[in-house]
Amino acid sequence: MENKMGREECIIQVNEEDWVRQMEEEFKEVKQRSKVEFKRWKGMSIYRVPLSLKKLSEKAYQPQVVAIGPYHHKKKKVQLKEMEEHKKRALRVFLDKSNKPLHEYVNALTPMLQDLKNAYQQHPQLKCSDFLKMMVIDGCFLLELLRTSSSDKDPSYARNDPVFSKYGLIYFGPQLKRDMLMLENQIPLRVLNKLVEVACKKDTYPDVTDSILNFFELSDGNNKAKFKNSLHILDVYRRSLLSLGRKGSKVSGSRRCMDKVCCINSINKTKNKNNGEYQMRSATNPAEASTSVPPVRDCITSINNNKNDEKDRKSWIRHCVDKISFGGGKLRPPSISADDTKKKNDEFHMRPATDLAEAGIQFQCMESGSRYLDQISFHKGKGKLRLPPILVDDATKTIYLNVMAFEWFHVNRCLTEEDKENYNEGFHVTAYVFFMDRLIDTAKDVSLLHKHHIMQYTVCSDQSVADIFNTLSKDICIDSNHKLEDVQKEVAKYYRKTMPGCIAYAKRTYFANTWVTLSIFAAIFLFALTITQTVYAVLDYHKSDAPAPEPGLP
Structure with a gap:
């Protein structure tokens, strides 16, 4: 117990030791090399796959x-x-x-x-x-x-x-x-x-x-x-494959960690009044990062000088040590429980195609004029998911893996404003692959999409297509702020509704076959006739039991 407390005190009470001065020297060297490296990174476009x-x-x-x-x-x-x-x-x-x-x-x-x-x-x-x-x-x-x-x-x-x-x-x-x-x-x-x-x-x-x-x-x-x-x-x-430069295409908001060199300008132990988040600021490009890196002792001092709420401060420091990454942005204190996280994941998790069809969601193949991978849309009122057609063959896996690798290394690099406008950067193809991976789980899902002319393939079987999409997204990260993520959330919300699922079940069970449909209508008609006959019989019975009027009375 004493050793554990000692380690915590060692983490918190950081002194200006040799390693701090060594890191400051390294930061100076980075600053000198940054301009040359940034120019080379900007011109880089052909990469070695790890x-x-x-x-x-x-x-x-x-x-x-x-x-x-x-x-x-x-x-x-x-x-x-x-x-x-x-x-x-x-x-x-x-x-x-x-x-x-x-x-x-x-x-x-x-x-x-x-x-x-x-x-x-x-x-x-x-x-x-x-x-x-x-x-x-x-x-x-x-x-x-x-x-x-x-x-x-x-x-x-x-x-x-x-x-x-x-x-x-x-x-x-x-x-x-x-x-x-x-x-x-x-x-x-x-x-x-x-x-x-x-x-x-x-x-x-x-x-x-x-x-x-x-x-x-x-x-x-x-x-x-x-x-x-x-x-x-x-x-x-x-x-x-994409609708880059067209109206309606959405640029992803976040950046992957390897596309920029981020630094911590300060760790501010002040909660945001609106949402209670802890804020971290980061540089947006390597050149800015190199010039804005503060001395390491300033970051350490900003932690040590804050003596308010010692327990909360220790928790925040441990959280920084565990969670800090080159991604920048906002860090939340570790107050979200596992149950809350599971509930949130279930809330926005899109089900496979067969489950969506059972819930009343319809699949529609896009017309020839709008067959771009980043133009998938969902109509909430009609419960209709529109997807572009795709041909899957022996080269599909190779092509998509290389396109995704190119997006991973290059597409979200720090470019000039003109390049950003022309290129409309984003993990568009990667987001599409992740979307299809969630939509396709088994061979039945592939068969359903093939039925709606969305999935065409020359490979051996439905299971082979399912295996391709299930392995494409392995060990690949995705931008959670992409447009298709919003589509998945809308589909997940619609899936949880009760009425569309009941209507879909009725259509699938009672109206899938013409003869079954005719039989159901005939049964309803006969049932209505039986009810009508019963009503008239009851009315005649009450009429016969009524007393006859006396003679001479009006």
């Missing part, structure tokens, strides 16, 4: 057919080495069609060299000449791949070409598309744009974004503003 995610599904992040960019450039995999020869053939055709020498393309990319390198989280371990060579070869290969996919016959390649012919794309197409949508397998989109600009062949090589959308059979090319400043092919694909 080993913790790769262990869950390693194949989803490793290219199987073609290596694009430096991360998998010199892998010893046989399939990747074979595609290098096809890349050189694509470069030859590209140069022949443009009638420009190779050095013009290299010279055009040279001023962009440092920016291209900064786009990668892990700096490429290549010489400048080797890096430019890789950018040119990979860029020309992608442009040729996009061009040949939109034309039936191309005299530049043989009819039996294993990659660029019609039949080659049928065989390699699905594998190439999957590899081109991997986060680690990207090159900046400005490389492709610069190559097309130097080639001056707009008729042969049209707009790069349109070519990418056509290659992946996505029909969203009319909304040019949405694809402004796209970073790479994966980014273009993600934007095509």
Whole structure:
């Protein structure tokens, strides 16, 4: 007991020891490096997937057919080495069609060299000449791949070409598309744009974004503003799934912890008069964080100087030690009981699709004009949940895992106000995956969504689709302030109502079949006739028991 009290006193009565001065020195070094690091973070867009995610599904992040960019450039995999020869053939055709020498393309990319390198989280371990060579070869290969996919016959390649012919794309197409949508397998989109600009062949090589959308059979090319400043092919694909830049799309309010460097400016032991919350202030970007970090002794002194309510102060300090994170924002004192937490979770927890259908909620597939993942809506008056259609195939898991990883690392980074407005940042695809994970629990849920034309799939069974969505959200965090979270709460509230469930049960039990419905109406009609006959019989009985009037009386 005495040891425990001693440890508590040691935590509370913090003195200015050596480790405090050491941390202050480290903060000074961070301040000096912050401007350079912030500039590099801003230009970063192609990331290394952590080993913790790769262990869950390693194949989803490793290219199987073609290596694009430096991360998998010199892998010893046989399939990747074979595609290098096809890349050189694509470069030859590209140069022949443009009638420009190779050095013009290299010279055009040279001023962009440092920016291209900064786009990668892990700096490429290549010489400048080797890096430019890789950018040119990979860029020309992608442009040729996009061009040949939109034309039936191309005299530049043989009819039996294993990659660029019609039949080659049928065989390699699905594998190439999957590899081109991997986060680690990207090159900046400005490389492709610069190559097309130097080639001056707009008729042969049209707009790069349109070519990418056509290659992946996505029909969203009319909304040019949405694809402004796209970073790479994966980014273009993600934007095509969402209604970014359109009215009604909601930007998430919070930020994930790894997207900003936060610091504690002060711990104020003053309760908010309105809601009794303890307040913590945090910086919103790394540059601000580095300049606003106070001396550690100031934070400690602000705790030690407050001698009011010693018991409450100890509880608050222990709570800070246990709960503090880089997320910033508000900290609540640990006064919420487990029962209250469970009640709150049950209140806003959305049930699977089959349970919602039993409660009277109807499912409706969106029309072709509004098939974006972030446009899911719920009509409270009609109890109708509108969902976009989705096609699930063998590549779905890989694609969504990489899009979610890109959102995790990049989308909510601290950008300029112009970038925020253009990009409309948020965990939109991740929120959709979480929404579908809650909606789909078993094969019966998939079958129900398939019945309403929401879920189409080419995989083996309903259970396979359910397994895909149940594993996609594993070990992934989500922004709780997203628009779809509001939809889930509305659906959960509607589910708890009694009357819609009774009506749905009646429809499902008594009106699901025509003959059953006719039988019910016939029974009701006969029951009504029986009641009418009984009423008339009672009235006749009372009329016969009434005394007859005496003669002569009026």
